[in-house]
Amino acid sequence: MGFEAPRRLVTALHERYGDTAAAEWLGRLPGLAERVPEQAGLTVERVVAPGGRGSLVLLVRDADGAPAALKIAPPFTRPALERDALAHWNGWGAVQLRAEAPEGALVLERLHPEVSLRSLPEAKALLEAAGTVRRLWVEPPAGHGFESLTERTDRQAEAMRAHASDAVAGMLVTTALAAREELLAGSAERVLLHGDFRQGKVLGGDRSPWLAVGPDPLVGERAYDLARLVRDRVEDLVAASAGAPAARRRVNKLADSLDVDRERLRGWTLFRAVESGTRALAAGRRQEAEWLLEFASWL
Numbered sequence: 001m002g003f004e005a006p007r008r009l010v011t012a013l014h015e016r017y018g019d020t021a022a023a024e025w026l027g028r029l030p031g032l033a034e035r036v037p038e039q040a041g042l043t044v045e046r047v048v049a050p051g052g053r054g055s056l057v058l059l060v061r062d063a064d065g066a067p068a069a070l071k072i073a074p075p076f077t078r079p080a081l082e083r084d085a086l087a088h089w090n091g092w093g094a095v096q097l098r099a100e101a102p103e104g105a106l107v108l109e110r111l112h113p114e115v116s117l118r119s120l121p122e123a124k125a126l127l128e129a130a131g132t133v134r135r136l137w138v139e140p141p142a143g144h145g146f147e148s149l150t151e152r153t154d155r156q157a158e159a160m161r162a163h164a165s166d167a168v169a170g171m172l173v174t175t176a177l178a179a180r181e182e183l184l185a186g187s188a189e190r191v192l193l194h195g196d197f198r199q200g201k202v203l204g205g206d207r208s209p210w211l212a213v214g215p216d217p218l219v220g221e222r223a224y225d226l227a228r229l230v231r232d233r234v235e236d237l238v239a240a241s242a243g244a245p246a247a248r249r250r251v252n253k254l255a256d257s258l259d260v261d262r263e264r265l266r267g268w269t270l271f272r273a274v275e276s277g278t279r280a281l282a283a284g285r286r287q288e289a290e291w292l293l294e295f296a297s298w299l
Helices: 007-017 019-039 079-089 122-136 149-163 170-185 222-230 234-239 243-257 262-282 286-298
Strands: 043-047 056-061 067-072 097-100 106-109 112-116 191-193 202-204 210-212 218-220
Touching: 007 019, 019 043, 019 056, 019 067, 079 097, 079 106, 079 191, 122 202, 122 210, 122 222, 122 243, 149 170, 149 218, 149 262, 170 262, 170 286, 191 222, 222 243, 222 262, 234 243, 234 286, 243 262, 243 286, 262 286
Parallel strands: none
Antiparallel strands: 043 056, 056 067, 067 106, 097 106, 112 202, 191 218, 202 210
16 A cells, blocks of 8 residues: 555644654554554555544455444554543444554544534534534543543643743733633533544544544543634634634533533633644744634633
8 A cells, every 4th residue: 555644644743742753653654554454354445634633544444345444543642542432432422433453553433534513614513513522521431541631731731831931922821821720729520521622523424423533531621621612713713803702602602502611611711722822832833823822812
């Protein structure tokens, strides 16, 4: 099979995990893309492109000719946690885990990778997203290995502090870090979260119209999981003449539709937007950083 890693995957791995780790795994990827399907008894149809930012996804068929998807991810992205979350959901609101494959790869139900909620008008997309994410918020399994909301945001906050004196982001960083401390002090909810839920992570399916994919699971409160969804299509919000009030209405609408406290959702939306904005600054993605930080300033 002729193979070239999707550009989005290459860029994202280098940005998030560093050049050394990314280059080592990407160097192994052509061999993995050939060897893993063969060992799992799968026939490759094609690579999904542009694909995801943390894994390679291949459309495959099993020995009986049934369609499936094979997800190959580097070990430093913790694919075992995705496996555990998908197994616990067992197809309820999320893609079905069919089997494990060599090298920690996952054999998944075949969805329609070209059809996500981003293909819908905004109001309809948000309605369908809310209905999907609601099903994922369940009690975590006993003895789980998922990190807590505190643990994840500790790491994120540490990286954000490097931008505390930045002329562009400094004041927002200070505000976001203070909001996080207040939110953690008042949080008692502990449900299984998707961790990276947004419109692009919900794909069309046959078993169900819409199913979530690509979780980065953790345990914590629902408002954190909704916060990334609030800023979907941020470039459109920033370009709109009434972007700020539209963003605040979106917070209120999503909070009310899912019985989440408005102020807690606003606080986590602020934190997650600033965290993403500072990562974009560090990676040299200036335009994206400006959109995210302007959005955060409205909250």
